[in-house]
Amino acid sequence: MKLDVNALGTFYRMAREGTGLAAGRLTHMTDVETRAGVTKLNFMRGREIRRDFEDSTAKVGVRVELTGAIDGYSVIVFERENALRIVETLLEESATDAAVTTDDGELEEFDEMTKSAATEVGNIMNNGFIDGWADVLETVIDVSTPEFIEGHSAETFFDDVEEAPAGDDLALLFQSQIETIETQVGFSHYLFPERESMASLLEQLRASDGIEYDKLDGFDRMAERGAEEVAKTATTLTGIETSVEIRRLNFVSLETIPEQVPDERLVGVAFEFDGLPSGYLLFLFDEESANEIVDAMVPMEVDEDGFGQMGQSAIKELGNIMASGFLDGWANVLDTTIDHSTPEFIHDIGAAAVDPVVIQLGEEQEFAFVFDTVIVADGQEFDCEIYAIPDESDLERALNDLDVDRIEQAPTTAEFQDVTDT
Amino acid sequence: MKTYGTEPGAPTPVQVGISELTVSDGDDTLKSYGLGSCVAIALYDPETEIGGLAHTMLPDGDAAENSDRKPGKYADTAIRALLRRMVERGASYTSVEAKLAGGSDMFEFDSFGDGVGQRNIAAAKAELEKLGVPLVATDLGGDRGRTVEFTPGTGALMVKSSNEDGTQEVTEL
Structure with a gap:
């Protein structure tokens, strides 16, 4: 199939x-x-x-x-x-x-x-x-x-x-x-x-050769590994105990993506990544969570309004390390190399942060696979939504090259954590 | 028909989502949230008070296969579709005026080239020029997101954006 x-x-x-x-x-x-x-x-x-x-x-x-x-x-x-x-x-x-x-x-x-x-x-x-x-x-x-x-x-x-x-x-x-x-x-x-x-x-x-249905398993493994890596690095860097709440692979029309982002001012870090696949990666925090992160990462009292130099660089640093973890997770599953750009900081209405990416991809494709991930912390504000949107043809190529037997042998990492039950 | 949450005298703005376009008249407000590099195109005829808003995301619909199905997605086809629907409702082509907002460049990625916002702005301006529709006001470019509200009856286009310190800026075009 x-x-x-x-x-x-x-x-x-x-x-x-x-x-x-x-x-x-x-x-x-x-x-x-x-x-x-x-x-x-x-x-x-x-x-x-x-x-x-x-x-x-x-x-x-x-x-x-x-x-x-x-x-x-x-x-x-x-x-x-x-x-x-x-x-x-x-x-x-x-x-x-x-x-x-x-x-x-x-x-x-x-x-x-x-x-x-x-x-x-x-x-x-x-x-x-x-x-x-x-x-x-x-x-x-x-x-x-x-x-x-x-x-x-x-x-x-x-x-x-x-x-x-x-x-x-x-x-x-x-x-x-x-x-x-x-x-x-x-x-x-x-x-x-x-x-x-x-x-x-x-x-x-089907209108093209397409991919074996069973290779979709690779998708799932990518989503799983990426999310786990992010939660791990976030915890290491901020000392805030985080876990993966949602991770889901969606297939949507591009214009749906900005619509699902909360209609409020968010703090985010965006990356473009290049390799097999190439695409875009965004980490979006609500303002309260972003503030908690800055507090956790910047040891001294900072006297600045909103997100000044110190706050921005703390968020960017966290984003950078989370992006590396996420994309390494993918690269491991796909057995490829994926490089990412330097982080771009954004503090604006959620949809406005996403639409440039959607527009750029929209030149070539109508739909996108979106790896939706939500990372949360117990008892503390740390809500991070992750949107990973790979270029469609790159992703198809990467999956086709994937050896499904190899995924089976790849080490199974920690069980998906059940935070909602606690 | 019963509609939830509507209070008398306070009409709920009609939301124009990304790639959509809506034509209306009078005091109705048409609203598009969180435009980044997207461009909001507002056309209106001051005489008949008929107008419309499009929330476009790409420049060139003539080159795309699905522009018949989604004219609001592209700057060029959106402008033509708005004009056609307005004229069908009774607007007079020759008195239609245009206002544009949006087209920011939020990120400086290599893959974005000259900027995705700039491409949309150029396409919208070119199509208006081609059709002889005067562009009377704009709030374009920069690196901030915008939310727009358009009232066809008055032709007023309210543009809201937020500054880094959290304060909101409202401009009326």
Whole structure:
């Protein structure tokens, strides 16, 4: 089974189109104005999907079985609270039985009626997605009767699905946001296709030689090693105990990248890197975290407003060492050499820091693989978002050159740390 | 239709995301956040109070395959699409004026050449010139990010940027 950027681009358009249709139908049903927000296509291992479920928030989902152009399962998962709010809006709109809500008007439990309303919402959204996919693929996909699922753990949602990925298997995850005027209804959309059905779909969509699906494992290993190196160097340099909270490989259209950066002033360090692959690397901190880092790294009291000479050079130094660690992690997995530029300091609105990079890459490519990583500290402000955006053709080349057997033999480093459980 | 969070008398600005363009009229505000090297193109017809905002990221749409699908992504195709949609709504081509903001060069990377912001600025100016649309005000270049808010009814383009010390600068174009 092989895939290429064209095939992934089609999947991305499917996700986007599906979210648009799902948003439209939700608007129609609830009479609340909505629009499709950020859409991401992720590759995740089975164990990470399971880990996502272990954040102790209750979740509800609606699962359907697909047949036709795609065989497998499609599962929409909401946080339980979000699902309740949607159902509440829905029932208010249809002006039905007030008895479903408590005295303060808040819906707290799913009963038969609200359960069926939630299933209806999930089903309409599922159908929106699947109709969107069918449009993009110009084909027919049949959908089974929806199943309502409620629970805390991944087992409830996936364990009886044969196609669900085992610990080490990679799965495709569509992550979408539907926005109302002031709030966002986030949900995750998992697609577990049968391997054979996926293979024939990819075969059909592929426009170039592409890369072996199994080499995507190299991606994952790159993301893992890069993130670990960064957390390690950050801890060594600042004395702040840090760990990797999120690391995810997204495939997105370039213009989505600035949209997902927080809309506030951030402190950052940017690099260009050159080698196989070449690309750009950004470390972004919120102002509070940046201040803590300066305090930790500059021993004496500094009397300067904002980020002056001392503060800037401390942040740049940290960025520089984290960048070396990150890219060394990649180079080790890919068995190549990657050099990086001197750091560029930035203190500005988040999106403004990212758009130059997106523009430069946009001359040649429409989509990008983004290695999203978030590093956090326990009990202290140290939130660092890392965006690593390699040049697409370089990355494809690097992966193609990769010897998958060698990855298997590469030493497995420390287990992915579970900071959310503490 | 019920819309969440809207208060009477305080219209929510319409967000124009990167690569998007929107045409509107009257008191509606169109807003683009966090422009770095992107260029915001505001066109308006003072007589009919019809105008539009595009948040463009690349210079040359004529050379790109997907500019039909995403005209707002490129400076040249965005200007033409804005003009066409404004005229369709009743604006008169000959009275349309333009304002530009953005196109900063935030980083000095070797791979950026002359600067990605500069390329966008040049393309937007060239297309306006070609179509004979007068450019009446600009806030371009530099190395700071900008957030813009455009009101087609008055033609006012508010440009916000932040200084290094955290203070905000607002310029009205």
